[in-house]
Amino acid sequence: MNKIIILLLIASLALAGCFLKEDKPKKPDSxxxxxxxxEIDKLKNEIEALRGNKDxxxxxxxxxxxxxxxxxxxxxxxxxxxxxxxxxxxLSDLGDFKxxxxxxxxxKYAGLNELxxxxxxxxxxxxxLNLLLKLRQDxxxxxxxxxxxxxxxxxxxxxxxxxxxxxxxxxxxxxYFINTEDELDKAVTDATFFILFHELGHGLIDIYDLTxxxxxxxxxxxxxxxxxxxLGEDGARAAITGANMFYITSSQIDAETYPFWDExxxxxxxxxxxxxxxxxxxxxxxxxxxxxxxxxxxxxxRCQREYEKMSEFxxxxxxxxxxxxxxxxxxx
Ligand SMILES: [Zn+2]
Numbered sequence: 001m002n003k004i005i006i007l008l009l010i011a012s013l014a015l016a017g018c019f020l021k022e023d024k025p026k027k028p029d030s031x032x033x034x035x036x037x038x039e040i041d042k043l044k045n046e047i048e049a050l051r052g053n054k055d056x057x058x059x060x061x062x063x064x065x066x067x068x069x070x071x072x073x074x075x076x077x078x079x080x081x082x083x084x085x086x087x088x089x090x091l092s093d094l095g096d097f098k099x100x101x102x103x104x105x106x107x108k109y110a111g112l113n114e115l116x117x118x119x120x121x122x123x124x125x126x127x128x129l130n131l132l133l134k135l136r137q138d139x140x141x142x143x144x145x146x147x148x149x150x151x152x153x154x155x156x157x158x159x160x161x162x163x164x165x166x167x168x169x170x171x172x173x174x175x176y177f178i179n180t181e182d183e184l185d186k187a188v189t190d191a192t193f194f195i196l197f198h199e200l201g202h203g204l205i206d207i208y209d210l211t212x213x214x215x216x217x218x219x220x221x222x223x224x225x226x227x228x229x230x231l232g233e234d235g236a237r238a239a240i241t242g243a244n245m246f247y248i249t250s251s252q253i254d255a256e257t258y259p260f261w262d263e264x265x266x267x268x269x270x271x272x273x274x275x276x277x278x279x280x281x282x283x284x285x286x287x288x289x290x291x292x293x294x295x296x297x298x299x300x301x302r303c304q305r306e307y308e309k310m311s312e313f314x315x316x317x318x319x320x321x322x323x324x325x326x327x328x329x330x331x332x
Contacts, residue, residue: 093323095135097126102144109145109164116143121189125196134321139203141196151195153202160199167192173248187241194242194274197224210317217264218273222310225274229281229307236278236286243274272299280307 099122101113116122126141139158146163153160167188174187201220204210212219224242228235250267253259258266265273272295279289280303290300319327 091134091320091324092136093134095138097129097133097135097139097141099123099126100140100142100144102142104145104164106145106164109168112164112167113143122196125193129200132323132326133204133318134323136207139207151199153199153206155206158203158207160196160203162192162196162199166195170245173245177248187244190238190241191245193228193235193238194224194245197227198242200224200227204318208318208321212313212317215263215265219310221265221270221273222277223314225277225281226307226311226314229278236281239274239278243271243278246274247271276300276303277307277310280304281311 099117101117104110104113122141122143137158139160141160141162143162143164146161146165149163149165149169151160151162151166170188170191171184174184174191178184178187198220201223202216204223205212205216205219225239228239228242231238246267250271253267260266264270275289275295276299279286279295279300283300283304289295290297295303322330
């Protein structure tokens, strides 16, 4: 198990029960903000020292600090210092993941958003991400009525949108297979977790300008599975619920008109991919995924390596953007 995964596990303990328990007190924003502010101040002081600029009395780092530092350092600073300044400026944490509830026309979606809000489940995930990652600007995660069934990340808004209609669609699809209200709620929440982290994959690729190979949609599925599998059994269950959702909805698409040209893998392939990766994250624990009715042996044989490689990719890719405290823990 690699170091980031261990840290994610530790972080998940801090959020223990975030998936199901609704009364878990959230870490106060002021506390998080003060740690972040200290970090900003520290980095800013280091930047100021490198620039030889002693007259800055402000405690608040301006959003344009990165551009400013790059421009001013370029003319007179030696190349090595310039690189250092750029590096420090990139590492400033100037934003937060924020859960937003958009206005809805439809009262049933307003009620749904109210339920989600009262559970604090997604606010806990945002707090977890804020403890983990630095952002150059706020990163909204918005629940809203869209007028269509979808979830997406926008390059323009740097925002994840989770449509109320998608959650309703999950509920509709899972209701065929699940009998109790509690189980249905859990399945809808779990599938939403998978989609949220999938969209986060698109978001991180964009905001950190990450280089990847293959189809971005697969890479986003990989991030979602890596994060969820690292959060223990609750997370693994959420990933598998996401996989099941792809399997269930695959039967709704006519094989004759299947969009083979699409940027996404086929739903059935996404199902087997996720199954393979969760199994690969801990073959001993998830050994019963393999068999006639689950993951074929032919695929299972290489799932552990597949998982390790994609997990390593994400470790390396996001390392520069981890909070300093997390880096220190990793380097101990
Ligand atoms: Zn996607």
